[in-house]
Amino acid sequence: MSEALSAALALLVGLDSRLVEIVLLSLRVSLSAVAIAALLGLPLGAAIAVSRFPGRQAVIVVLNALMGLPPVVVGLLVYLLLSRAGPLGALGILFTPSAMVFAQSILILPIVAALSRQAIEDAWREYEEQLRSLGAGRMSAALTLLWDTRFSLLTTILAGFGRAAAEVGAVMIVGGNIDGVTRVMTTTIALETSKGDLPLALGLGMILIAIVIAVNAAAHLTRELAQRRYG
């Protein structure tokens, strides 16, 4: 165990090229997924927050439930969509990083949408009378709220990123864990552990945890600073 640990540290300190490549691909995939999920999820959350329509409660319940989507199930569904016989098979992106981005976007879209819906609806409760009094329509109210809750929304986005970076099931299925092409941190850890190559698995594990902690620290600091600066 201690041997494995020191070997892992040696990989980290030496910036082993294989390891760097894997980490960079992980970041590229998860950051792309989070960007797509934010682009779609934030407006969706804002729209649900300020609108009133029949079945709204049901939509919210489903959205909240989807936050707990099992990654392997998402992986399976995206696999079926992208496989050669599937509806999107013509794209030919199965077993590429694009497929992994696709799957992770679907996985975290409900997280971004549901958490932003909550944050924006809380703000809406506070702002509604004032904004309506000024004559703001729902559309401009939604945009105002998106901007005014920007620090809460940043936390929401980072929560999505944490989930994407840490999941293994979806990327494993649609990426295929191909060495040098679709191998990311989590799939490598799973593979190397089963092969018995603990140093690489351990090293990646440490990086993954460090990234998650760094992301959360950044979110926390941003909120603290924003709270002090903007109230």
Added chain:
Amino acid sequence: MSNGPILPLRLADVSFAAGGRTIIDRISLEIETGPSTIILGANGAGKSVLMRLMHGLLKPSSDRIDWYAPERPGAPRKQAMVFQRPVMLRRSAYANVAYALKIAGIPEPQRGALVRDSLESVGLSHLARRSARVLSGGEQQRLALARAWALHPEVLFLDEPTASLDPSATREIESVIKAFDAAGTKVVMATHNLGQARRLGDEILFINQGRLVERAPVEQFFSKPQSAQAAAFIKGELPWT
């Protein structure tokens, strides 16, 4: 801001109920241009709800509220409201006023001067760049008044604007309200504070349990209240605060 004045405002037998409870009970009245109107009553009498009905934030459960010239949806509003607790956006004091102008459709090049002018008029020019939500309660309320001022509303509704402020902040707010009045804006203010009603009001609408009990010029209301409830309220609220 096109077309003519929106006043007078006419309420005909307006009622409002929520959760099976009648909050406003068949109120009929007319609000005209000119004298500032104080809606006076105890907590829970229905002052805030009445004001929200007039301002259009609530829809009456029955009967009608008519402005002489109704505002067109989407057009800049000719009425503004200042709430008991000001709601400020997470941006600078300046940007909060500019936001109201933007919503009202004022083109960007014209906003700067209007914002500076209205911050000046409430004495907040030196805090223009400060973040609005970290200002003190009194400063935030003055900023809310500046936000209303920037639009030069024909009617300004105020819902107990000084209820959570200390005496010196209250004085500052009252002097801004007087300036609105002097500039020709129709002031309609809810309060339970008799001293404030006297200082700022020309006429009193006395509300009790959702009903309009009495309407009279200020002096007459305080010296010779016509109804037993008003007399009791005046007596009970002493000393003048």
